[in-house]
Amino acid sequence: MKKMLALLLITFLLNSAFAVVIKAPAVSLTDMGYVGVPINIQINVTKGDGHVFMDTMPLTELDMQGSARIAAKVAGEITGKDMNKYNTYIIVRSDVPVVGGPSAGATMTIGIICELMNWSLNKHVMMTGTINPDGSIGPVGGILEKIEAAKKANCTIMLIPKGQRFIDVDGNKVDAVEFGKKLGIKVIEVGSIYEAIPYFTNKKIVMKEYPENYIVEEKYQKIMKQLSEDVLKIANKKYENLSKELDNSYFGYEYQKMLLSELTASKTLLEKANQEYIDNKYYSATCSAFNALIKLETIEHTLKYLTGEEDVKTYLLDVQNEINYDKEVVYSKNLTVDNFEEILAGRVRISEAEELLDNAWKSYYLGHYDEAIKYGSFAKLRGESAVWWVSLYENNKSETINESKLKSLAQQYLDNAETISTYVETLYPNLVTGELENDLESAKKAYKQEDYLLAIAKSIDTCVKAEIPLVMFGDIEYLKKYSRNKINLAENLGITPISALGYYEYANSLEDNISKIMYYKYSSYYAQMDIDVIKELNKDNKESIDSEINIITNGNEKIVSANEETVTTKENNNGIAVIISAIVGGLIGFVGGYIARRASA
Known part of the structure; x- marks a missing residue:
């Protein structure tokens, strides 16, 4: 039996040999109040299919599990790895129950990066902070207690989220940097994982910087310029017509005041749109002109409702028919590599138009006719904008994709x-x-x-x-x-x-x-x-798109393909671990069988 236990211990050690172990600060509630405690996080990354497994003891709250999934995603993006090809195993151990768990998100991200890149860690650095999907580090509570946890873990550097240097304690501001100095710890604010990596690894990952593609930028400007011109033309003409109509109409003080206010607001938006067009901000000009159009469309059909020229139900039925037609146009377009952006924009706008029309009908049946007209006007124009978008690219020579x-x-x-x-x-x-x-x-x-x-x-x-x-x-x-x-x-x-x-x-x-x-x-x-x-x-073509990252060590920059360098080393290590584990497992099975036979004899 002693041999069995020894072999099991060897297996455990071998499985842990290729893992990254990183410490994180946490807060525990005791009879004396909240205190900072260090927790140990062991991270293994192996070939797999994108799963993130977590084992915590004592049990932690759900937010730590959510942090782990975000951490794996961010680590993959920063290192250029496709995390759908890996499984991540995270083991969290603490001597005492801890409060919450999202503050370990940034730390887990660092650990996964080091595991992916096969980098060693500076054991004297600790960090707290939530992890955001874009790689930025979010705020946490218990900063001072966590600095104390860093002291207990014999760390000399403590990284905290940017903007959290000054902590409010009972109405007084405490400087976390000065607080750390008293404990012999250097407290540093960091805003993203990119800023934190050098402190842990003496390496800096910089996303490969690509210059603007001026040919693409010019193409974009040309497309958006034409769209903004078309929308501005429609909006300016509608404004002129409605201005004349309102000058010659009166529908009572409240309605007149409301309609004139909306007309003034649309004029302000059009002036803004015209200036944005002059400044070559064509998308912004389109948005401003479109918002003016919504107001003008609302004014137009409110006037028709007030004069008895059109009832609200008829208007909404007309809008429904127009949206149905717009939807047919949008979904009739063949999807290609060159136009999927425009097709997506069109489908999104049709979906929004249908949702707006639903709101219009709800308002109508509640007797809120003014509100129904507003929703209906927005829905009509949103449907029209869907057709604008899918009409931006009309190259029928592009290959259709499934x-x-x-x-x-x-x-x-x-x-x-x-x-x-x-x-x-x-x-x-x-x-x-x-x-x-x-x-x-x-x-x-x-x-x-x-x-x-x-x-x-x-x-x-x-x-x-x-x-x-x-x-x-x-x-x-x-x-x-x-x-x-x-x-x-x-x-x-x-x-x-x-x-x-x-x-x-x-x-x-x-x-x-x-x-x-x-x-x-x-x-x-x-x-x-x-x-x-x-x-x-x-992905099925021979020519694949490889991610690249820049790694800087001691001032020396090296551009690395995400599919090369440390991945090979890491996978070799995983392979070695698997082989050794298999051998040890075989020995355990042999010894276990031998012991079982002796016991039964």
Whole structure:
């Protein structure tokens, strides 16, 4: 029996030999209040099919499991690895129960990166911070207690989320840097995993910077310029006609005041759109002109309702027929490598038009006719905009692609949306809205209907809206740079990322930080979608799209293919571990059988 136990111990040690072990700070509730404690996290990455397995003792809350999945995704993106080809095993051990678990997200990401790259860790560094899907590090609680945990773990450097240096304790501000100095610990703020990696590894990963593709940029400008001209022309003409009609009409003080207010607001939007057009901000000009059109359409049909020229029900039925026609146009377009962006934009807008029309009918049956007209006007124009988008690219020579090729990609986006929404719900249960749940349900519905492009788009909607609470106080410049890098990569693959460029341009034009963050997120997600779609369609071809990263060690820069260098070393190690484990397992089986036979004899 002693031999059996010895061999089992050897097996355990061999399986752990190729794992990364990293320490993280946590907070435990004791009779004396909250105290900082270090926890051990062991990470193994092997060949697999994209699963993330977690074993915690004592049991932790669901938010740590959500953090683990996000951590694996981010680690794969930063290192350029396809995590669908790996399984990640995370073992968390603590001597005492800890409160929550999302603050270990950034630490787990570092551990997975080091496991993927076969890098050793500086054991004297510790970090706290949640992990966001874009690689930024989010805020946590218990900063001071966690600095104390770093002291207990004999660490000399403690990384904390950017913006959390000054902690509010009973109404007083405590400087975490000065607090750390008293304990002999250097406290440093970091805003992203990219900033944290050098402290743990003495290496720096820099995403390969691609220059803007000016040919693609010019193509985008040409497309959007024509669209903005068309929308501006329609909106300006409608404004002139309605201005004259309102000057010669009167419908009572309240209605007159409301209609004139809406007309003034539409004029302001048109002036903004015209200026944006002059400034070559064509997507922004299109958005401003479109918003003016919604107001003008509402005014036009409110006037018809007030004069008795048109009843609300007839108007909504007309809108329904127009949307049905627009939908036929959109879904009649052949899907190609060159137009999937425009087709996706059209399908999204048709989906939105149908949802808006549903709201219009609800308002109508509740007797809220003004509101019904507003929703109906928005729905009508949203349907028309879908046709505008699918008409942007009319090259019929491009090869048609089978949308079923995007099924697995749609499933990945749907899984990612569910992971992120669940993760955010555990962190901020009171912030999850019905709109977010509706987007996720819409994504699932589209997937079941085999509308995989729409499923991807609705999944992106879910992710962006879910992530706002995670990054609303984050570094906007980081998000802007992250988005621009994604766009540049897409452009250098020969893609014209119309949606990503449009959202990026629009974000730059906004002053409200939350809105800027949201549209930078949309921009980066759509650029990544373009890249993913091209990869998915080309994965059976001999020419594949390889990711590259820049690794800097002691000032020396090295560009590495994600499919080379440490992956080979890592997989060799995994192979060795498997072979040795098999041998040891065989020995255990032999010894176990021998002992069993002796026992039965």
